[in-house]
Amino acid sequence: MGRAVLRGHLDTITVSGFIEGWALNIAAPLQPLLIAILDGDGTEIARGRADRFRQDLSENALSPGWNGFRVRASVSLLDYRERGLSLCECASGKVLHQSKKVKLLEEHDHALTSIEELISVDPTVLSDIGQLRGCESILGQFLHAKGVEAFIRAAYVYILGRSADREGIGLYGKLLRQAALTPFGLLRTLADSDEFRSRPRQLIVPTMAGFPFRLS
Amino acid sequence: MRAARRLLVSVPGRELQKIRLGSSVFPAEQLPDDGISPALRDAVRLVLHHSSEWEQPALLVARPEMFPGGETLSWLQNRIPGATTHVSISDGSAVKLIPGLKNHVFFYSFGNGLDENVLKTLVRRTSRQLGALRSQWNSAYALRFEGKNVSLPTTALAGCYNSRAPDRALFKLFLDKGNIPNSMETISTIPAVDPARLNSYSPITYVTLTHSLLAAERFRSVLGKVILEHFFDESSALVFALPEADFKREGVTPSLEAFLAAARDTTFPIPKLVANNIFLSFGELSEAALGALDVPVMLWSSDILLCGATHPATTRGSSLSEYIFAAASCARNNSTKWLRFC
């Protein structure tokens, strides 16, 4: 892995006590950064991982979409809006962004009142296969590094939970080599299959250790 | 000899699955009859009768396997004060041991759909465990594994025999080897006989049957021979106690059908006649009914028959428990073939 190229931004604070933004290492966008939010005195008031999916980020070439953060502050944020906050990357201590005027959102705390709701916001599993669209280049890097067949095998295991069959390797290998199908396209195809729909599985998000397409 | 202090009883886990227990340890007499098999009910009754003279009443431990040692065993020991002896009433699929106690096993009825092969398999898998047992109650199985004897002396229970068996009428045997349904129909149309009428025969051979016995090839050859012998000697009587309906089989018809099929399959010819001295009882006769007979009754049970005993015990009005002990001794003394599990 090359030298880290860190970027980040403080976007908003909420009346419910959360600080939102994004942060990533451009050289390894699926390795979530551990970030901290400091107040004007340099005191840490929040800490977390920049690993949340954001649709706007996924549409930006810089990020696969999985670099947002939403961290709970240990103090009331209403006083800090004008006093300034800093976004730091914990490992290096580097300040990624400082802001004296972070936008305030009138969003109030929404507690989860059912198990179904709790499960629906599970940050460790995908809520939709489309959330991987922004990972196309990363999937392509895996394919390029490991080969088409290895990519297909990994895709089958990841989506369907089983080994790829010869027919699938043959068919999808041909389509991938001809660029008639993109790597993300294969994942979507498998996720749309009758097999997957009849036995749906929880698919781990790309920022967790179990995601098989990370090269490092 | 000082009387034993207290008996613990355990039963197969599968027998408890339909019962809501209120405690892991409770007086054994409180085990509900509903939900357990008739065979287990009788075995528990026999065990309770056997231990009724002990210092303290018997307790049932629902799942001894939950208390293998350490703190759980201490917890159990606090709830079983005075316990010295444990009997695992077993269907052959598992034998429970309680550390620190004298452990015994009671292989209760192998009729009622319980397969003796299950016991063979258990012995094959855990022969050394069975070697830790003090005795087997009311059976005389000789267990051998890889050429070694697993010595399990027999303890005969001083017990009641089927004290709740109702008075039963007897039915005369008729067998048309080519037509079992017709045989069953004919039997049902012949007037039933009062067991007291058996006093007009001597001797009486009384055979208690189980489903696994009827399925055993060795027994079928014995069955045919003994039926044919009685057709030629109308002064003696032969009484078969068919297996009682159990929790797996509904009604008594399957027992009769199984018996007639076993008789059909013998190599001996069976005359297509109503037998005036060969009787069928749908379930075992009560001890009272047997005890009321003035003539000798030779009693055979499934264990002894499978052992190939040729000298069954003879009793005149004595209790069945004494018979079992006598029969076991007979079998040993006559060097009969033992059932081997290897």
Next chain:
Amino acid sequence: MTNVKPALAIEIGPMLEDIWTGIPVFTRRLISALTQDGRLDLRFVHNCIEIPMDAVRSAMALGAGSFLRERYEQLTMSERRILDLSTPVLYPSTKSNLGGIYAREASTVHDLSTLVMPENHVEANVAYHMDHFEDELESNELTFAISQSTDAALQSAFPNTAGRTQLLYQYVDWPDEFEVLDRNSPTIDIGRYAVVIGTVEPRKNLTLLIDALSHPDIAASEIKFVIIGKRGWLVDSFLQDIPEHLRGRLIFSGFVSDFIKYRLIKAAEFMIFPSMYEGFGIPALEAMSLGKPVMAAMTSSFPEVIGEGGIYFDPFSVTEFAEAFAEIVSPSRAAELAAKALKQSSIFNPPRMAAPVVEWVCSG
């Protein structure tokens, strides 16, 4: 002069499962613990074939066995190497009929439920575990038991293992990121609740809780019961026995990810574990590691794992269950138990898991 580390090969068969629960996770923890310990030259084997270390490490990073299985199946003939016979081999579970090959072998007994509770297993499963079990014990130089309870049951049923067994305690290892993920997630507000480990499988004894719902003390309480795991089609027949107004107290989570399980336990007041028989009871340790006391049946391994971090009850007694419940919901007692639970959980750790294995290997 460099010291050569003694070698140990671990049979990785359990890790070939797609989804890792139970024994595959135990195996992963064992490998992690021995890696951290560092005193052994670890190798990996399956059906006598050495498995490349990088394949096993990748599988551990992914937390699933599908790729490992593929890698094993795709090993070319020239890549396949038979493990040297002199290498000690540790089986993290049963050897089935694979054993008696290597000079030094040890296997791990998790529980004896197929022997002592055969009615809860299909015969094929009983046969798989028990048909070669005595031979397995004979061919072991040492047999590891995952708890004192399992060890006691093992020695009772197989007396010739006396002196040739050793305890092998596992530990809990939540992913590092779970704590910070949980802190930054929306608050859970489903009211006061206890998490329950159980299914309608008889051994798990969920029917005790269902019966206890009608006990006056429990019926009057506001505490709900969140049962973690798949609901199962048999549940409905059990629920029919419960008065409708009490049915809402039971919440079935269905299958959940490890993170959701973590959150549910962390937000609970305590855990209830009514099982009749467990080899170890890892869910209890999971709860205690998050500072939650456990209300457990007084059976099998629970007292040695939970220690003073919980309260015990007769697994068949609604009365004792209710008494334990009344004690654990009392705020002062709950706080006291929570502290003890956390402390108790710390005695199960990677060095403790590694030590007996290293001792065995080095004793040869």
